[in-house]
Amino acid sequence: MKCSVYIATSADGFIARNDGSVDWLMTAGKQSVDLADEADMGFNAFMASVDCMIMGRKCMEVIAAMNLTDEQWPYGDTHIVVLSNTLKESPSSLPKTLEMYSGDLNSLVTRLENEGFKHAYVDGGTTIQAFINLELINEMTITRAPVLLGAGIPLFGKTTKDITLEQSSVKGFANDFIQEFYQVAYN
Amino acid sequence: MKCSVYIATSADGFIARNDGSVDWLMTAGKQSVDLADEADMGFNAFMASVDCMIMGRKCMEVIAAMNLTDEQWPYGDTHIVVLSNTLKESPSSLPKTLEMYSGDLNSLVTRLENEGFKHAYVDGGTTIQAFINLELINEMTITRAPVLLGAGIPLFGKTTKDITLEQSSVKGFANDFIQEFYQVAYN
Numbered sequence: 001m002k003c004s005v006y007i008a009t010s011a012d013g014f015i016a017r018n019d020g021s022v023d024w025l026m027t028a029g030k031q032s033v034d035l036a037d038e039a040d041m042g043f044n045a046f047m048a049s050v051d052c053m054i055m056g057r058k059c060m061e062v063i064a065a066m067n068l069t070d071e072q073w074p075y076g077d078t079h080i081v082v083l084s085n086t087l088k089e090s091p092s093s094l095p096k097t098l099e100m101y102s103g104d105l106n107s108l109v110t111r112l113e114n115e116g117f118k119h120a121y122v123d124g125g126t127t128i129q130a131f132i133n134l135e136l137i138n139e140m141t142i143t144r145a146p147v148l149l150g151a152g153i154p155l156f157g158k159t160t161k162d163i164t165l166e167q168s169s170v171k172g173f174a175n176d177f178i179q180e181f182y183q184v185a186y187n
Numbered sequence: 188m189k190c191s192v193y194i195a196t197s198a199d200g201f202i203a204r205n206d207g208s209v210d211w212l213m214t215a216g217k218q219s220v221d222l223a224d225e226a227d228m229g230f231n232a233f234m235a236s237v238d239c240m241i242m243g244r245k246c247m248e249v250i251a252a253m254n255l256t257d258e259q260w261p262y263g264d265t266h267i268v269v270l271s272n273t274l275k276e277s278p279s280s281l282p283k284t285l286e287m288y289s290g291d292l293n294s295l296v297t298r299l300e301n302e303g304f305k306h307a308y309v310d311g312g313t314t315i316q317a318f319i320n321l322e323l324i325n326e327m328t329i330t331r332a333p334v335l336l337g338a339g340i341p342l343f344g345k346t347t348k349d350i351t352l353e354q355s356s357v358k359g360f361a362n363d364f365i366q367e368f369y370q371v372a373y374n
Contacts, residue, residue: 012343150346156199159337176355
């Protein structure tokens with residue numbers, strides 16, 4: 001099963017402020033620009049390519065706090081696995097497509113694969129870092145907002161070794177966001 | 188005087204390993220690719236646009252340790268100011284274009300401006316961070332090597348506030364390095 005990251009960071013690599021807030025993501029860049037058919041910066045095409053999601057508990061709680069209506073829910077019917085050692089049930093404000101999981105990540109990926117899933121969207125800093133160190137992430141799309149925060153929760157963390165990135169490509173948007181794409185090698 | 192950053196980092200934002208080494212910079216990316224007239228990834232054009240350099244002591248010591256011959260020296264006759272509170276003289280292995288400076292950075296920039304300098308290349312992590320917090324950096328070119336180091340000396344540090352970046356542009360190279368360009372606003 002292919003595992004991909006699709007995440008936004010500040011130019012200095014943070015996915016949220018230390019208190020978890022992502023206000024800067026909404027205010028960064030040239031607001032007056034109409035991105036037209038690029039307004040989602042590739043998110044819908046990415047979502048259409050995945051058939052399941054794996055996210056950390058904190059990531060889920062950020063989404064739960066948004067109190068999204070069914071119409072606002074960005075993940076459609078995609079099966080979502082939330083990693084948590086403490087929660088046994090998903091918050092009632094979230095759709096029933098959520099499964100809580102506690103346990104080994106390699107086993108989870110193998111199980112999803114056996115269930116027929118082909119492509120997982122892996123989200124949340126802690127989760128992404130764990131997946132990278134298990135050599136489970138295959139591709140990363142990083143969208144950098146044009147702002148330096150100076151502090152916050154970093155996308156990347158300690159690695160057990162140097163991680164080689166390949167097949168890079170980049171795209172600039174008219175609102176001054178930029179997007180980097182990498183395949184991840186572990187040789 | 189315009190102050191610019193032109194620096195390489197890992198994809199996770201480090202300019203060197205914790206011991207200062209930049210071995211990863213030489214080995215990252217697709218080595219077999221001939222970049223032809225892009226082999227310097229814009230460095231020579233950037234150097235031609237500056238008329239002075241300001242770097243930290245550690246940055247100078249990394250360069251001094253390379254024991255470059257006159258022919259290998261990449262900075263030509265460019266006047267170089269090295270920031271140090273401890274060193275009064277530059278290492279004898281380095282050209283006499285080096286001036287040691289200890290003191291206020293705003294005063295230094297004003298003095299260089301009064302001496303007729305128009306565009307400074309500001310180098311070294313600590314120095315860049317200090318210049319950003321003094322709102323002295325105008326432009327940044329960041330070349331990201333396709334590797335995650337997991338730890339090291341970060342390019343960016345704490346900021347006194349969010350720093351707005353503008354006029355972004357990006358370029359991908361066939362060796363999988365990517366380059367980001369930003370103008371820095373302080374509003």
